[in-house]
Amino acid sequence: MTTTNCSTGRTPHRLFRFVATILTLTLGASLLAACGSDGGNPLSEKAAAIVSSGSNTDGKVDCADGRGKMVTIYSGRTEYLIGPILDAFACESGIDIRVRWGNSTDLAVLIGEEGKATEADVFLSRSPGPVGFLEGLGLLGTIDGAVLDLVEPQNRASSGAWIGFSGRKRVLVRNLDMVTDADLPTSVFDLTDERYRGRVALPATNGSFEDWFTVFRDQHGDEVATQWLHDMVDNDAEYYPNNRAIVEAAGRGEIDMGLVNHYYQYQEAAAAGDKHRAENHDFGHTDIGSLLIITAATVLETAEDYDAANELIAYLLSPQAQSYFTNKTFEYPLSAGVAPNPILPALTALEIGSVDFDTLGGGFEETERIIRESGILAG
Amino acid sequence: MEFSPANQDPDSGIATPQRRTVFNHRQAPRPVTAAALVVGILFAFPALYLVWRTITGDGDPIDLLSSARTLEPLRRSVVLAALVSASTAVLGTTLAWLTARTDLPGRRLWRILLPLPLAYPTFVGAAAFIRTLNPGGLANDLFQAIGIDRTPELRGLFGAWLALTLFTYPYVYLPVAARLRNLPGSLEESARILGNSGFTTFRRVVLPQTTSAISAGALLVALYTISDFGAVQLMRYDTLTRAIWTTRLADQPTSFALSVILLALAALVVAAERIGNRRRSGQRPARSTTSRPLTVPLGRWRVGGLALVFITLGLALVAPAAALADWGITGLIRDATGGRPLVINASDVIGPAWNTVWISVVAAGAAVLAVLPTAALIGRYRSRVGPTTGNIITSTFAMPGLLIALAMFFWTLRSGWAADHLRGTIFVLVFAYVVRFGAQALGAAHVAVAAVPDRLHDSARVLGAGPLRRLATVDAPIISPGLLAGGGLVLLSTMKELPITLLVAPFDFPTLTTKIFQSFEDAFVAEAGLLAMVLVALSGLLTWFLVIRRAHQLD
Numbered sequence: 062m063t064t065t066n067c068s069t070g071r072t073p074h075r076l077f078r079f080v081a082t083i084l085t086l087t088l089g090a091s092l093l094a095a096c097g098s099d100g101g102n103p104l105s106e107k108a109a110a111i112v113s114s115g116s117n118t119d120g121k122v123d124c125a126d127g128r129g130k131m132v133t134i135y136s137g138r139t140e141y142l143i144g145p146i147l148d149a150f151a152c153e154s155g156i157d158i159r160v161r162w163g164n165s166t167d168l169a170v171l172i173g174e175e176g177k178a179t180e181a182d183v184f185l186s187r188s189p190g191p192v193g194f195l196e197g198l199g200l201l202g203t204i205d206g207a208v209l210d211l212v213e214p215q216n217r218a219s220s221g222a223w224i225g226f227s228g229r230k231r232v233l234v235r236n237l238d239m240v241t242d243a244d245l246p247t248s249v250f251d252l253t254d255e256r257y258r259g260r261v262a263l264p265a266t267n268g269s270f271e272d273w274f275t276v277f278r279d280q281h282g283d284e285v286a287t288q289w290l291h292d293m294v295d296n297d298a299e300y301y302p303n304n305r306a307i308v309e310a311a312g313r314g315e316i317d318m319g320l321v322n323h324y325y326q327y328q329e330a331a332a333a334g335d336k337h338r339a340e341n342h343d344f345g346h347t348d349i350g351s352l353l354i355i356t357a358a359t360v361l362e363t364a365e366d367y368d369a370a371n372e373l374i375a376y377l378l379s380p381q382a383q384s385y386f387t388n389k390t391f392e393y394p395l396s397a398g399v400a401p402n403p404i405l406p407a408l409t410a411l412e413i414g415s416v417d418f419d420t421l422g423g424g425f426e427e428t429e430r431i432i433r434e435s436g437i438l439a440g
Numbered sequence: 441m442e443f444s445p446a447n448q449d450p451d452s453g454i455a456t457p458q459r460r461t462v463f464n465h466r467q468a469p470r471p472v473t474a475a476a477l478v479v480g481i482l483f484a485f486p487a488l489y490l491v492w493r494t495i496t497g498d499g500d501p502i503d504l505l506s507s508a509r510t511l512e513p514l515r516r517s518v519v520l521a522a523l524v525s526a527s528t529a530v531l532g533t534t535l536a537w538l539t540a541r542t543d544l545p546g547r548r549l550w551r552i553l554l555p556l557p558l559a560y561p562t563f564v565g566a567a568a569f570i571r572t573l574n575p576g577g578l579a580n581d582l583f584q585a586i587g588i589d590r591t592p593e594l595r596g597l598f599g600a601w602l603a604l605t606l607f608t609y610p611y612v613y614l615p616v617a618a619r620l621r622n623l624p625g626s627l628e629e630s631a632r633i634l635g636n637s638g639f640t641t642f643r644r645v646v647l648p649q650t651t652s653a654i655s656a657g658a659l660l661v662a663l664y665t666i667s668d669f670g671a672v673q674l675m676r677y678d679t680l681t682r683a684i685w686t687t688r689l690a691d692q693p694t695s696f697a698l699s700v701i702l703l704a705l706a707a708l709v710v711a712a713e714r715i716g717n718r719r720r721s722g723q724r725p726a727r728s729t730t731s732r733p734l735t736v737p738l739g740r741w742r743v744g745g746l747a748l749v750f751i752t753l754g755l756a757l758v759a760p761a762a763a764l765a766d767w768g769i770t771g772l773i774r775d776a777t778g779g780r781p782l783v784i785n786a787s788d789v790i791g792p793a794w795n796t797v798w799i800s801v802v803a804a805g806a807a808v809l810a811v812l813p814t815a816a817l818i819g820r821y822r823s824r825v826g827p828t829t830g831n832i833i834t835s836t837f838a839m840p841g842l843l844i845a846l847a848m849f850f851w852t853l854r855s856g857w858a859a860d861h862l863r864g865t866i867f868v869l870v871f872a873y874v875v876r877f878g879a880q881a882l883g884a885a886h887v888a889v890a891a892v893p894d895r896l897h898d899s900a901r902v903l904g905a906g907p908l909r910r911l912a913t914v915d916a917p918i919i920s921p922g923l924l925a926g927g928g929l930v931l932l933s934t935m936k937e938l939p940i941t942l943l944v945a946p947f948d949f950p951t952l953t954t955k956i957f958q959s960f961e962d963a964f965v966a967e968a969g970l971l972a973m974v975l976v977a978l979s980g981l982l983t984w985f986l987v988i989r990r991a992h993q994l995d
Contacts, residue, residue, distance in 0.1 A: 139958040141783050159947035166689045171943055174849050194689050266686045302673050305963050328963035429690030438678050
């Protein structure tokens, strides 16, 4: 402690240097990142493309005048995929938007915690489950009938509380080197067979898997569905935290195949190219394994401006937004007569018309219990 | 990252309360006690929220404790926390000793590099490990080049243990290195002269003197491990945090009850460390009166020492950095050569980077101020309030960010007038960060406060200086470097925080981690790599700055 005094006079200087350095570093990083900046157009190129594809002007985007309205969105879809559409909406409608991005389930839990005091006007979910949770809490309002009519009845809640705005198909992703064409199953029920022992991955805690399993229970009955899951566990099915991890693991041969949403495959292939040794396999026809899971939009009961919220949801179902979904993010369009991207597996009878997503909200808790008790997570 | 001040800090950067260091029995000033109490209550908010939710919900923690569904994840959390704290204790202490006490070649460079792995968020670090093993990943290419076809799988207990050990050992390394620098080399020299071997000297002289620093660091590691979700989720190891996470929507009563169990576990760990420390409190660390460090010649052990440093840095620093750079550069090349274009541009980096840095600096400053009263009580006065609020602050470090975020909403919405003025503002975000990471500032702050010699205060008083004047002229200069050190740890943690930032931040307040999260969510790996590189570089530069400052003063 003999040296305690010597720094007395230097400390302010040091603190100053500390602060100064932080500022310098940030500024430096900003300048570094600023190289190649495209100049500060408030509307991104992607958003502008959506706007102009709707209005068909020659590249020049004129946004509508502000109307002094604001919609607050909690979005479980990521900014990369849906941000341009929301920006295009703000531009075309003149309605301001603000967005809280996050995981669909976390955001639903958050809205549940906020209750009637939530700031959210619109909630966009990756799958219907979290929306069903909020409907159970009585926090959802009713979407306008005219908007609801934009999609087929099976792709919206009969209560009018939520509506699907794009679709993702369940498929089997497989490693090309380890699973030959002859080795491919034709149904999810084949996967409990001995020859698939230890070769199949399930994203058992993932929202879209849980939703899929809820529909599975609804279609085939609890007994069949639960038995299937137990058989999968007995057949040494591997648990993975999410779809993307499975697609990635199949791409590098860590796992032979797995049940996933179709569209991660396109992202992985685009990023890794030929080194990604995986491909989607469509069970096809009427198998539950090729179900179409829809993403869901909803208006909160406490929304400040119902009309503006409905306008936003209608925009998600407009031709320009729907063709963006299918051509840019490889999802299935649900309205406006937009044709699916030709690279996507064809939709079959099951997806169109036979599944009522209303079962999802109520069946969610039971699904979670069955999955946890199956022992799949312990692996 | 020698965060702690140069010559005036007599102790480690992070340390536990040392009850016997207080020789004055003065009564703590009322305002300090009151402030500490208020802060203690604020830090207890998340715990109170969980207890409230559990009482008013259907969940029953006691009942859950008897079900295998709970016991298995609980057991895994305990095993993982024990393994990670043990391995970080050994690794951190060894590295601290090697760089502080031996003639290891390049030790001045290692002192700068060894704390840097703290800059990686575990979800980025773990993802980097996993993806590097992918086809197209660096490690995979390397393995293929030397003819190994199948690359090792990283998962489960081993994967989680490895990732957490590599990214948290600096919590032990930093305080132990600081303690070693302040230990008089003369004791060890005497031991050697008396004929003890190097190892015996280490065991008999060095270890007892550094134990409290090691256990304080290992405590932070254990609590961090209990709270971690990123690494265990990616490595697929089903711990308590994962059970809480899985049930958070479908079965909230269970989720909250499990959270209460997690909190009880954290409190137990803190209590155990405190009791262990009290037992050892007879061993007061000696303090150096000279700044001349002892240098132990490593001789033939040099190679081994260097190998350990190389392996640690290779796995914890270089490998993830290489993976991130690989993704980022691949993406840039792809973008430039007409492949899939990058979905981010410069403005997606600048704004978030600026937000990340300034909110972290503010949170660090606020955290230091918040823990100061408690630190003062522990370091200078006999008061029950000090250790009690200290334990609350420390235990809260085990709380997963999601729960803290929910607790913030719960309390803000019930705060009456504050609900209208505070919600959705930067204040709530900073408050959440402070509650989450205050524990990291507490150790350093308490040590810094304890370092103020009473005789200086007495002299100042005799010379007629009032309390405020004494605070400004006696206390502030001596404690501010220590506070800076504690603040530095909070700063780094805040920069890489994810769940609180996602849910509590004001609208349109993107940070680097929220951008990285979004990139990973939809497999935009190149973008994630670029953003993570910026994050790690910014953290690294801040760390580097603090180290350079310290190293300069050492010589």
